[in-house]
Amino acid sequence: MIGITFAIFMCSAVILSLALLATRGSSVQRELAFRTDLPPYDESLGHPSLCPPEFAARIFSPIDSTFVAAEKSRELVRLFHHERRVVALVWIHQTKTAIHRIMREHTRATRQSADLNLLTEAKLLSHYVQLVAVCDLLILAIQATGPARVGTLASYAASLSQSFADAQHALAITNTARDLRGASPAH
Amino acid sequence: MISRSIWLVSIALELLLVTRAYQQNLIRRYPMFFTYISFVLLTDLLMFTFHFPQTTYLYLYWITEFLGLVLGCLVFLEFYRVALNPYPGTARMARALLAILFVVAMAKTIISTANVPRWWFNVSPAQVEGLLRVCQLLAILALIVLCLFYSIPFGKNLRGILIGYGLFVCWSVVCLALVAAGVARYNTLWSYTFPLSYLITLVVWTVHLWSFQPNPVPDRTIPLEQEYQRVAAATQRRLHDARGYLAKAVGS
Numbered sequence: 001m002i003g004i005t006f007a008i009f010m011c012s013a014v015i016l017s018l019a020l021l022a023t024r025g026s027s028v029q030r031e032l033a034f035r036t037d038l039p040p041y042d043e044s045l046g047h048p049s050l051c052p053p054e055f056a057a058r059i060f061s062p063i064d065s066t067f068v069a070a071e072k073s074r075e076l077v078r079l080f081h082h083e084r085r086v087v088a089l090v091w092i093h094q095t096k097t098a099i100h101r102i103m104r105e106h107t108r109a110t111r112q113s114a115d116l117n118l119l120t121e122a123k124l125l126s127h128y129v130q131l132v133a134v135c136d137l138l139i140l141a142i143q144a145t146g147p148a149r150v151g152t153l154a155s156y157a158a159s160l161s162q163s164f165a166d167a168q169h170a171l172a173i174t175n176t177a178r179d180l181r182g183a184s185p186a187h
Numbered sequence: 188m189i190s191r192s193i194w195l196v197s198i199a200l201e202l203l204l205v206t207r208a209y210q211q212n213l214i215r216r217y218p219m220f221f222t223y224i225s226f227v228l229l230t231d232l233l234m235f236t237f238h239f240p241q242t243t244y245l246y247l248y249w250i251t252e253f254l255g256l257v258l259g260c261l262v263f264l265e266f267y268r269v270a271l272n273p274y275p276g277t278a279r280m281a282r283a284l285l286a287i288l289f290v291v292a293m294a295k296t297i298i299s300t301a302n303v304p305r306w307w308f309n310v311s312p313a314q315v316e317g318l319l320r321v322c323q324l325l326a327i328l329a330l331i332v333l334c335l336f337y338s339i340p341f342g343k344n345l346r347g348i349l350i351g352y353g354l355f356v357c358w359s360v361v362c363l364a365l366v367a368a369g370v371a372r373y374n375t376l377w378s379y380t381f382p383l384s385y386l387i388t389l390v391v392w393t394v395h396l397w398s399f400q401p402n403p404v405p406d407r408t409i410p411l412e413q414e415y416q417r418v419a420a421a422t423q424r425r426l427h428d429a430r431g432y433l434a435k436a437v438g439s
Contacts, residue, residue: 002317007364010324011357017331018353021346024335104338111337112405113276118283 056158059088060151081146088147088154089139095161096135103128106168120171127164131157193382194235200389201228204396211399213344219265220348223258224392230255249312256319262352263326270334270345273405277337284329292322317363324356342402347395351388358384 058064068080106124110116134157141150204224208214214221230251239247271278296318300306331349334341341349362371362381371377 002314002321002360002364002367004361004364004368004370007321007360010321010328011361014324014328014331014353014357017328017335018350020335021331021341022350107337111274111277111339116276116279118280121280 056091056154057151059084059091060147060154062148062151065148084147085142088142091154092135092138092142092157095157096132099128099131099135099161099164102165102168106172109172124164124167124171127160127167131160131164134160189379190382193379193386194231197382197386197389198228198231198235200386200393201231204389204393207393207397211397213396213399216399217265217269217344217348217396219258219261223255223262226258227255252312252316256316256323259352259356260323262348263323263330266345266348266352267330270339270341270402273402274337274339277333277339280337281330281333284333285326288322288325288329292325311367313363313366317360317367320356320360320363324353324360327353327356340403340405343395343400345402347392351391351395354391355385355388 064084065080068077071077110121134153138150138153138157141153147154201224205221205228208217208221208224234244234247234251267278267281271281303309327349331353333339358381362377362384365371365377
């Protein structure tokens with residue numbers, strides 16, 4: 001027998017997703033006309049919308065904080081912490097936006113791929129979910145303790161997002177090559 | 188009186204939907220969906236016109252209800268076929284996800300019924316239909332989530348079919364759960380909500396399927412074009428580097 005709570009929960013989920021589907025008309029048009037304005041992917045620099053990992057290491061490094069603390073000016077330390085927190089939060093938001101963008105590019109490319117690998121897709125999705133969760137965790141941690149104490153987590157997020165971008169790019173090239181091979185006439 | 192009025196309006200809307208589909212040549216594009224609507228229209232006309240004895244009516248009701256459920260599954264399959272035809276990658280993901288859902292549902296049913304001896308004698312048709320509708324709802328939810336995740340564009344017709352059918356199955360699940368729990372009884376307010384939900388569904392379908400609207404076609408050249416640009420930029424950079432090394436080598 002179906003429980004009333006379960007039925008209501010299921011229906012709410014379906015109605016919510018149907019509402020999303022119904023209000024998606026304009027975004028579909030945007031999606032169809034989607035052309036990236038980012039510079040082309042460069043293997044040595046990584047994904048163009050992601051900040052380099054060194055940048056993250058610098059923001060979250062305690063070296064600058066120690067240096068400012070040595071100046072013995074309370075006002076300067078306060079200002080430094082405030083600015084650093086803002087920069088760190090901006091970095092996380094940029095990273096999150098870049099991850100969403102990479103995933104969007106990926107889904108756009110793979111939805112038409114005839115032989116996509118389910119396991120690779122599942123792995124990529126789990127990386128994506130993990131990254132988004134790490135970014136959200138970082139936001140909370142920065143708000144609570146400041147950027148200097150979450151350096152390890154931030155470098156982990158930076159390297160994970162870079163490898164995520166690289167993996168997506170490699171997958172996109174493989175899919176394109178497969179599609180081209182599939183599209184070429186048989187000899 | 189209220190239920191008969193709702194019934195009559197529903198028949199009129201079904202008739203309008205089928206007539207419009209015939210005029211607009213939509214029957215050829217969505218054959219399963221219009222088979223389903225025609226089937227419901229015929230059973231509605233049959234049940235509305237003739238007054239059957241209660242037992243015959245009960246049998247007839249459940250037979251048509253289950254046939255409608257099977258046809259509804261075929262409508263869902265048609266939607267899947269038409270919407271995901273230009274997207275083989277998403278279609279493959281959908282097949283995998285639906286197979287997983289089917290296996291999980293089967294396993295859960297087997298486990299929960301294995302401990303109940305002769306469960307098939309005690310179970311009511313409403314409970315069986317409820318379980319099947321939940322499976323259908325799960326499949327619809329999985330497909331919507333996939334379509335949203337992969338940004339699959341739909342035309343007005345397909346979107347209307349999915350939204351209407353999704354709403355109808357949603358309310359069926361709630362009503363069947365309430366019937367099974369003994370909350371919804373004959374001639375109470377709850378009993379009117381089910382035909383009313385079907386009426387809303389019919390309005391959604393009539394609005395969305397008034398005329399043919401083609402599905403947006405994805406432009407396959409965009410990713411390739413972008414890929415070429417990327418490859419060209421990388422090659423240009425490497426050529427530039429190589430020229431630098433060559434100049435250095437010649438200079439030394």
